[in-house]
Amino acid sequence: MVTLDLSQLSVREANERLRSLGADGEDVEIANPDARHHIGVGLIHSINVTVRGSAGYFCAGLTDAARFEVTHNVGWGVGDNMYTGQVIVGGNAGAIPGVAIRGAQIVIRGNMGSRAGQVMKAGTLCCCGNANFMAGYMMYGGRIIILGDSGERVGEDMTGGEIFVAGKIQDLGSDAMLTDTDASEIDAIREFLDQYDVPFKGNLQKVVNAGKKLRYGTSERQMRSIPFFSFSGKSDYWNEKVQEDIFIKSQSGRYRIRGYGGARALPHLSD
Numbered sequence: 220m221v222t223l224d225l226s227q228l229s230v231r232e233a234n235e236r237l238r239s240l241g242a243d244g245e246d247v248e249i250a251n252p253d254a255r256h257h258i259g260v261g262l263i264h265s266i267n268v269t270v271r272g273s274a275g276y277f278c279a280g281l282t283d284a285a286r287f288e289v290t291h292n293v294g295w296g297v298g299d300n301m302y303t304g305q306v307i308v309g310g311n312a313g314a315i316p317g318v319a320i321r322g323a324q325i326v327i328r329g330n331m332g333s334r335a336g337q338v339m340k341a342g343t344l345c346c347c348g349n350a351n352f353m354a355g356y357m358m359y360g361g362r363i364i365i366l367g368d369s370g371e372r373v374g375e376d377m378t379g380g381e382i383f384v385a386g387k388i389q390d391l392g393s394d395a396m397l398t399d400t401d402a403s404e405i406d407a408i409r410e411f412l413d414q415y416d417v418p419f420k421g422n423l424q425k426v427v428n429a430g431k432k433l434r435y436g437t438s439e440r441q442m443r444s445i446p447f448f449s450f451s452g453k454s455d456y457w458n459e460k461v462q463e464d465i466f467i468k469s470q471s472g473r474y475r476i477r478g479y480g481g482a483r484a485l486p487h488l489s490d
Contacts, residue, residue: 220269225258226251234260241266241285254294259287265304276313279306295332298325301342307415314351317344320361326415333370336363339380347417353392355382355426364408366419374426378433382426383408385419396429437471 221240223233233249234257240247241264249270252258256275259268265284273291280299289297292310299315301323308316311329318334320342330348334356341361349367353375360379368386375392383400391397400423412419467475 220246220248220267222248222250224250225253225255230255230257233258234262237268238262238264254292256294259285273310279304292329297327298323301325311348312346316346317342317363320344324411326417328417330367336361336380336382339363343411345411345415345417349386355380355395356392358382364411364423366417366421369426374428376432377426377428379428383423384426385421385423388424388426391426394429394432395426398425398427400425 223236225233237247237259238261241262244264244266246267249258249268252270252272252274254273254275257277257280258270258274259279259282260277261281262268262285263283268285268287270278270287270289273293274289275294277296277299278289278293279285279287279297279301282304283302285304287306289306290309293308293312295313295315296318297308297312297316298306298320300319300321303322305323306325308327308329312327312331314332315334315337316327316331317325317336317339319338319340321340322342324343326345326347328347331346331350333351333353335346335350335354336344336358337356339358339361343362343364345364347366350365350370350373352371353373354365354370355363355374355377358377358380362380363382365383366385369384369388371390372392373384373388373390374382374395377392377395404425405423408423409419464475
């Protein structure tokens, strides 16, 4: 195992060396992290990284395949956009832990901050303590496990995925509802917890999307495939395009779809 000392290296230098060591298959220990931000960002190799202390914002962000262990706490956005791999946090996590993960497994042994698992697509985010407000905010898929209390407005505007809560559900978010939990789901969760040596003998409640607000109440009136052919540019503000946008918004109650979105059956990345 190679040790990178952040009292002697900048985070940029340490991350560059970490990625190089990852390519060589070397496990790495990060010493004296001092809650620095962006530790481990961009690592895409299957190695073990041990952070001896606390990490700051976005630890293990934009990574794939690696296994991170942080012995103390982490700041905002641990595992941001992490594809596969694991993060184990020995203490607490700040806001938006597991934001936009796409298959990773993140285990927080303490409490976690607000909007945990925001816009996550796949994977598992597990909190052994309590969550804060809006856990699962706008999540699209994956699984959140909260062994403590849920925090306020759990599942706010989620469109997919499941949230399992062992403690008190303080408040359901917009378009979230409780539903029955299958025995197979409980077995899978217990297997996951055993994998990380997390003791648990309680019951779980399941929160999912209620499906009542997934569509706009008023469809946008389509006037052409592209909303307008040219940007307002240097023309007067009160031009034809602006008037048309305001007119459509007054009918639908929202901003109009940009790009080709109004003409497609499904949105596209180019919209």
